[in-house]
Amino acid sequence: MSVKTRICMISDTHTSPPNPPQQLNNAYRYPLPKANILLHAGDLTKVGYRVEHETMIAMLQDADAELKLVIAGNHDITLDEQYFTTFGYTRHLRPEHLGAESILLTDDSTQADLRQSKTKTPNADQLRSYARSIKDLWTCDAARNAGIIYLEEGMHSFTLSTGATFTVYASPYQPEFYRWAFAYERDEDRYNAAPNGHQPTNPIPDFPGVDILLTHGPPVGILDQVPPDLNVGCEHLLRAAGRARPRIHLFGHIHEGWGARRGVWGSDGLKLESVATDAEEMLETRSAFYDVSGRAERPLRFGEETLFVNASVNTVGYEARNAPWVVDLELPLASG
Template identity: 30%
Template structure:
């Protein structure tokens, strides 16, 4: 009988995108248990199927397309949260702009990601020559989108930033030790939709790969955005409702390894209180929908995911 010997490289490329629960538990029982409790006590955002309320705005979210062209459903706003390209060339970017420009959405908002080398002045001086056509490009800037009519006008303020914590030598990176970075970026307090390329730590980031400084900045903002769209961590694809309460605060402390089993025990108590009361327990704050809209996934980016639609 003939047996094929699997090489170390084959094993690496064929590994699952996320470790099994047992492997995660053996490697880090505290954070794995905390994540299990968080998933149990946190509401998942329902994916809308048909828009029936004309007063609501449908936001179509994608990110990390890396030169692919996913099918895009109808909506009022199309958001691309960065990594349009793979190699970061202007030719790749222009091709993606052409494709997005042809979409029928009323407003199309994009930011760069760490792959967009041609937009980062450290790597290229071509950013000023890009023709964005109907797309609104944000780089630590805001735009106000208008909907409705003269009788029922509605405006949504959108802020976008391409920066992620430094990892290698890519575009739009910030130092992990710069505690003032997101304060200096200046996310406006009246932002309705926040777009960043990467996630905040502990949320749709495989548990711990997100930016802890971004998370702390979101805690500091008094009026938090209703929707936060990002990508970057391909394996974190999905949507969740973040409540900004004591339960969430304890969970994030465990994931950031600031507290251990004591935090897990507190999570059981606070999560149960949240479930029984049917609302936030302690601290309070406006709920936020978080979306990791990474289109490509898998160990070799062989998977293709659909756009995530959110009605706000």
């Protein structure tokens, strides 16, 4: 037994809430499409200031979805405590120029203190306290009461009021990227057990353990291309996706990769099919919609197909105008 479930997917908002509703030439505008589940694949902020996180939490609180699942990304530096307390804090000592805007915010005494002591290492306890106060914003009762759940790396299980039950493997990490947060060396395999028996801390389970794979970074070769024709996704993540064969693999990170591919798993590897979009329809509905539910012309075949989605809201020039993705699919019905 299964139940049709609507999922709204976004990523890489970088502190940009939906544009005003009267901005009809922009598909990313208020309100976000209504859904059973809202997924955010990281890079919530530009550089992790408290006021940025508060802006994004307010946006998600207002979204019409029962469950709002969120992971961090490489720009959310205050959510990576080890990174922030050893290097990341230095990014709060100077403006971060991204697109037409620059974040220069001193939203509390911690930031003011950091700016006054550029020549010495700030107090580690002070940095740690600041990072943990940011995490508290995402994990406090107010966030949970609004349906917001911040996911650490690993497996998570949920049941909706509709009876739909599903599992999510979440990871904010991606191969090292200009010394930003949540990074690992490209030759490190975080997701698969090695032939010599080495076991990662949070490996991705085999099929059918994962319904939704939610990562900040893309798998190699899938919506991960940057100029000049370079694929910068993770090969280990692709191999893990091939073992897990989730219904959906959502990611972001590479803004120019926005789009979706229908992946068909076969004995000869993975075959990717483009998912068409209509510009006028996206402007009208504020989303790129794709139906793979049981009543669709071509329902998704769990275990044989995976829908890969890069839902980066921001363009490569940091303009928040890419449409959220909305997908209808079947999820298992909880027994009993």
